[in-house]
Amino acid sequence: MRELAKVYNPREIAPKWIERWFNSNIFVPKVDREGSIFSIVLPPPNVTGNLHIGHALGFTLDDIVVRYKRMKGFVTLWVPGTDHAGIATQNVVEKELAKEGLTRYDLGREKFLEKVWEWKERYRNNIVNQLKQMGFSCDWSRERFTMDEHCSRAVRTAFVSLYKKGLIYKGERIINWCPRCKTALSDIEVEYEEAKDKLYYIRYPLKDGGYITIATVRPETMLGDTAVAVNPEDYRYKSLIGKVAILPLVGRELPIVADDAVESSFGTGALKVTPAHDPVDFEIGIRHNLPSLKVIDLDGNIDCPDLDTYTGLDRFTARELIVKHLEEKGYLEKVEDYTHSVGRCERCGTIVEPLLSSQWFVAMKSLAQKALERDSEIRFIPERWRKVYHDWLLNIKDWCISRQIWWGHRIPVWYCLDCNETIVEMEDPKYCPKCNSLNLKQEEDVLDTWFSSSLWPMSTLGWPDITDDFKRFYPTSLLITGYDIIYFWVARMIMMGLEFTDKMPFKEVYITGLVRDEKGRKMSKSLGNVIDPMEIVQELGADSLRFALASLVTEGQDVNIGKERLEGARNFTNKIWNAGRYILMSIRNPVKPESLDSLDVFSKWILSLMDETIERVTYCYDNYDFNEIAQVLYSFFWDYFCDWYIEISKFLLKDNPSYISWVLLYVFRTYLKLLHPVMPFITEELWEYIKDEDNILSVSNWPAVLGFRDEDSIKMANVIFDVIKSMRSLKQEMGISFEKKIPGFVHSETYRELILSQRDIISSLAKIEPLEVLSEILPPQKGIISNVKSDFDVYIRIGDVVDIDKEVERIKEKIEEIEEQIARIEERLRNRDFLLKAKEEAKEKERIKRENLIKEREKLLQRLSLLSS
RNA sequence: GGGCGAAUAGCUCAGUGGUUAGAGCGCCUGCCUUACAAGCAGGAGGCCACAGGUUCAAGUCCUGUUUCGCCCACCA
Numbered sequence: 039m040r041e042l043a044k045v046y047n048p049r050e051i052a053p054k055w056i057e058r059w060f061n062s063n064i065f066v067p068k069v070d071r072e073g074s075i076f077s078i079v080l081p082p083p084n085v086t087g088n089l090h091i092g093h094a095l096g097f098t099l100d101d102i103v104v105r106y107k108r109m110k111g112f113v114t115l116w117v118p119g120t121d122h123a124g125i126a127t128q129n130v131v132e133k134e135l136a137k138e139g140l141t142r143y144d145l146g147r148e149k150f151l152e153k154v155w156e157w158k159e160r161y162r163n164n165i166v167n168q169l170k171q172m173g174f175s176c177d178w179s180r181e182r183f184t185m186d187e188h189c190s191r192a193v194r195t196a197f198v199s200l201y202k203k204g205l206i207y208k209g210e211r212i213i214n215w216c217p218r219c220k221t222a223l224s225d226i227e228v229e230y231e232e233a234k235d236k237l238y239y240i241r242y243p244l245k246d247g248g249y250i251t252i253a254t255v256r257p258e259t260m261l262g263d264t265a266v267a268v269n270p271e272d273y274r275y276k277s278l279i280g281k282v283a284i285l286p287l288v289g290r291e292l293p294i295v296a297d298d299a300v301e302s303s304f305g306t307g308a309l310k311v312t313p314a315h316d317p318v319d320f321e322i323g324i325r326h327n328l329p330s331l332k333v334i335d336l337d338g339n340i341d342c343p344d345l346d347t348y349t350g351l352d353r354f355t356a357r358e359l360i361v362k363h364l365e366e367k368g369y370l371e372k373v374e375d376y377t378h379s380v381g382r383c384e385r386c387g388t389i390v391e392p393l394l395s396s397q398w399f400v401a402m403k404s405l406a407q408k409a410l411e412r413d414s415e416i417r418f419i420p421e422r423w424r425k426v427y428h429d430w431l432l433n434i435k436d437w438c439i440s441r442q443i444w445w446g447h448r449i450p451v452w453y454c455l456d457c458n459e460t461i462v463e464m465e466d467p468k469y470c471p472k473c474n475s476l477n478l479k480q481e482e483d484v485l486d487t488w489f490s491s492s493l494w495p496m497s498t499l500g501w502p503d504i505t506d507d508f509k510r511f512y513p514t515s516l517l518i519t520g521y522d523i524i525y526f527w528v529a530r531m532i533m534m535g536l537e538f539t540d541k542m543p544f545k546e547v548y549i550t551g552l553v554r555d556e557k558g559r560k561m562s563k564s565l566g567n568v569i570d571p572m573e574i575v576q577e578l579g580a581d582s583l584r585f586a587l588a589s590l591v592t593e594g595q596d597v598n599i600g601k602e603r604l605e606g607a608r609n610f611t612n613k614i615w616n617a618g619r620y621i622l623m624s625i626r627n628p629v630k631p632e633s634l635d636s637l638d639v640f641s642k643w644i645l646s647l648m649d650e651t652i653e654r655v656t657y658c659y660d661n662y663d664f665n666e667i668a669q670v671l672y673s674f675f676w677d678y679f680c681d682w683y684i685e686i687s688k689f690l691l692k693d694n695p696s697y698i699s700w701v702l703l704y705v706f707r708t709y710l711k712l713l714h715p716v717m718p719f720i721t722e723e724l725w726e727y728i729k730d731e732d733n734i735l736s737v738s739n740w741p742a743v744l745g746f747r748d749e750d751s752i753k754m755a756n757v758i759f760d761v762i763k764s765m766r767s768l769k770q771e772m773g774i775s776f777e778k779k780i781p782g783f784v785h786s787e788t789y790r791e792l793i794l795s796q797r798d799i800i801s802s803l804a805k806i807e808p809l810e811v812l813s814e815i816l817p818p819q820k821g822i823i824s825n826v827k828s829d830f831d832v833y834i835r836i837g838d839v840v841d842i843d844k845e846v847e848r849i850k851e852k853i854e855e856i857e858e859q860i861a862r863i864e865e866r867l868r869n870r871d872f873l874l875k876a877k878e879e880a881k882e883k884e885r886i887k888r889e890n891l892i893k894e895r896e897k898l899l900q901r902l903s904l905l906s907s
Numbered sequence: 908g909g910g911c912g913a914a915u916a917g918c919u920c921a922g923u924g925g926u927u928a929g930a931g932c933g934c935c936u937g938c939c940u941u942a943c944a945a946g947c948a949g950g951a952g953g954c955c956a957c958a959g960g961u962u963c964a965a966g967u968c969c970u971g972u973u974u975c976g977c978c979c980a981c982c983a
């Protein structure tokens with residue numbers, strides 16, 4: 039067998055496995071295989087750039103489950119793909135162009151799109167490469183892109199179908215407009231943020247004399263005012279309803295109307311109404327039949343036909359100037375500091391401008407209704423997210439799906455320029471079906487990216503065609519994603535899935551937290567706390583990153599990760615590597631014993647523990663308990679297998695090389711399997727050296743238990759460990775270096791035979807030499823110090839250093855401690871209610887504990903009396 | 908304004924109602940012991956946010972309070 043490097047080097051190992059995995063199609067489910075299906079779609083990463091740590095988290099969890107299910111024998115499919123990410127990608131490409139001093143308009147639509155496709159090609163390759171480096175076991179033969187031919191057909195099918203059902207319509211509404219991206223946004227693409235602003239109190243003169251004061255944070259919108267509104271119940275203004283106010287600076291006459299939407303307690307209780315630039319005002323406008331005057335254009339500049347003073351100015355510059363003019367002319371009553379929330383474009387951070395515009399919408403009510411009715415068909419993990427999803431559906435508003443950008447699915451709508459007919463069909467129209475005109479023009483706008491995303495579980499599996507894949511793998515089994523896109527993605531996939539397939543697109547949704555830095559802060563470039571997963575893969579390896587992430591995932595909590603945690607995982611990876619090295623170097627002719635009962639206590643102990651670990655870990659995998667998977671695997675391996683069994687195996691191998699080699703190999707092989715879903719690379723590599731099956735780990739079977747458990751050996755092994763630990767701590771407590779060999783004694787009534795038989799191991803692991811096993815307790819003497827336990831006593835000789843008084847002191851302290859504990863337990867055992875109501879198990883536990891403590895106390899007292907005589 | 912989550916060791920976090928609350932990192936002491944110094948051995952460090960309640964028994968369940976964080980909402 040070849041010798042392994044002393045330190046695990048993922049950079050040497052990983053490329054080989056990436057090649058082997060992805061060149062051999064092992065992640066492509068076999069057509070003819072039977073068995074339960076486990077299918078999952080990759081939440082498609084954007085083609086904007088690189089994988090970030092959030093992807094790494096979600097996809098790691100996906101892969102852990104996928105690899106586990108595959109080993110468990112499920113016919114497993116993980117469909118990958120990428121998302122065109124309309125606004126985001128268009129923005130990055132525009133930024134690239136800006137470096138050459140160009141805008142997309144300089145290129146024109148066609149040329150610009152060519153550029154974006156080039157970009158997409160480059161970053162698609164980049165991301166696919168990164169996903170492979172992370173070890174994610176996707177079936178790349180089924181890769182999809184949200185704008186590929188197939189997905190585009192799915193989008194078209196969905197659009198046409200919804201249109202024909204009347205669920206897609208074009209309407210003039212107040213929408214959120216980003217003046218920088220120059221497009222409409224849906225409501226959830228706007229992020230609200232607290233801002234310190236001013237509240238301006240402005241006097242609107244009344245036609246009949248006097249004035250009414252209104253309060254606003256956006257004085258620039260007054261140019262578009264077409265009314266003043268008050269609450270109908272507001273006694274202050276009742277007499278003014280129906281009267282006319284004069285808009286300052288402009289001179290326009292504004293009716294004073296009464297509307298319930300006005301909150302009397304806010305500001306002065308009077309509201310300026312700008313129907314074209316505020317959703318509430320728009321509603322008021324409809325109710326009172328008011329005109330809508332647009333005064334801010336698509337660039338966010340003022341464009342007021344009635345007054346050209348401000349036209350062409352940026353909305354915020356105009357604000358300052360208008361305030362100045364109002365003040366000069368005596369219209370400004372007062373200005374107050376005011377904190378409120380302003381909406382910003384999710385993609386670029388620009389303050390969003392609400393404006394009246396003609397856009398395409400999906401009517402959501404009926405879709406949401408269906409999703410609500412069939413709520414019970416989906417499982418949320420953790421369950422609490424269901425309510426979040428639920429509440430959103432209950433208050434759902436129509437979805438603005440048109441975007442005034444170029445990169446995306448062009449809306450499949452044609453207008454007849456002669457008769458104004460709107461044509462929406464699966465095939466591109468050649469002429470107007472109504473007037474036969476050839477003068478047709480396609481809609482310029484493209485669809486919201488999330489429209490295609492909402493079809494992802496269906497479109498990746500073949501829909502709208504009912505393909506074999508679709509029949510076999512749809513609906514998918516599980517979706518893992520972050521809580522930040524429950525509205526954007528999860529809810530919409532569910533609605534579309536039900537609409538088009540009458541099925542939930544997935545049976546379970548596992549909602550992860552978001553990745554933050556080790557202090558719980560968001561990762562951001564400005565804070566300099568961003569962890570780049572690919573950098574970690576380079577430095578520490580994908581396995582370490584995956585393990586660190588998994589170990590931090592608890593249901594729904596945010597994941598705080600720092601460099602230390604990653605290094606800890608790297609250390610663990612290296613520990614596994616070195617254990618493998620040790621095993622390879624040590625084993626000789628492994629032979630499985632005829633009967634496991636013939637093995638030594640330690641082997642029986644580790645085999646019992648191995649079985650237990652298989653069961654525990656399997657349970658955790660089944661329940662998506664990721665941090666527990668990591669913890670159980672870590673602790674079994676490091677604290678038990680390495681710290682004890684491997685150390686002891688160094689002795690056992692001398693007498694019994696074949697059997698012990700077998701135990702070492704069996705445990706290690708089994709362990710590699712249990713670990714494989716979390717750390718695919720290192721486990722595959724080590725497996726190559728020790729495997730006893732003719733396959734690689736990725737397609738091997740989940741380990742079965744031996745069905746072996748020997749309670750006596752578990753107890754006995756633990757006694758030996760306790761003896762060793764007692765001696766070690768006694769030594770070091772006395773300031774003797776661990777390495778220094780000193781003489782010592784053990785005495786035990788119950789376990790004398792056991793200790794006698796394991797004397798060499800104890801002596802060696804505790805560095806006690808010579809070690810004498812006594813048949814009676816050792817009478818106190820100068821230079822001897824003891825550690826008395828219920829099952830045994832240990833003693834060490836430390837020369838003349840310690841005097842009897844100190845030893846007496848130590849023992850007295852211990853007795854005190856123990857008596858306190860005994861008192862507590864006895865009180866409990868005297869308690870009537872406890873005896874009456876507690877479970878028998880709990881009572882028995884207390885009794886055993888008391889017995890042991892009493893035994894220990896007796897021994898301590900005995901030693902004390904010997905010492906004092 | 909409504910909803911949700913969190914509060915446990917110096918830090919980041921686990922903790923199926925069972926009584927002596929754990930881990931990793933950090934810290935202290937001693938070790939390059941022939942798998943591993945990315946390691947080994949030993950150790951220190953906690954009124955489990957606060958106040959009530961339920962229970963034989965509460966870090967764990969209930970109520971309230973405080974402090975942080977997040978989401979939602981048309982008070983301009």
